[in-house]
Amino acid sequence: DVQLVESGGGSVQAGGSLRLSCVVSEYSFRDSIMAWFRQAPGKKREGVAMIDADEYQSYPDSVQGRFTISRDNDRNILYLQMDTLKPEDTATYYCAAGRGRYGALLESWYQYWGLGTQVTVSS
DSSP states (O other): OOEEEEEOOEEEETTOOEEEEEEEESSOGGGSOEEEEEEOTTSOOEEEEEEOTTOOEEOOTTTTTTEEEEEETTTTEEEEEEOSOOGGGOEEEEEEEOSSSOOOSSGGGOOEEOOOEEEEEEO
């Protein structure tokens, strides 16, 4: 079975940084689109970063310039570097994998999900 395991969440003050990691097993990682999503209490899940098999990246305006997604295809690890964090970034962050090489930052493109890691940003 495909497994995605996130780590690196925690509590940080506004302006700080965190790096999330997602280890992916039993999967053709290097040939697949990968993404990070987040969900805050009472809100819909939203995409925050996508990287396709050619390492093209996409971000929404809310995190553009602050978040950076990257991938290590030799170790099957997906990363999310989050800088200049804001209280509104507080959420559970999920790693997601899609079957295709290309796609979009929409939930429907991703078939496999991790259980999430909590990020809390205090003001």
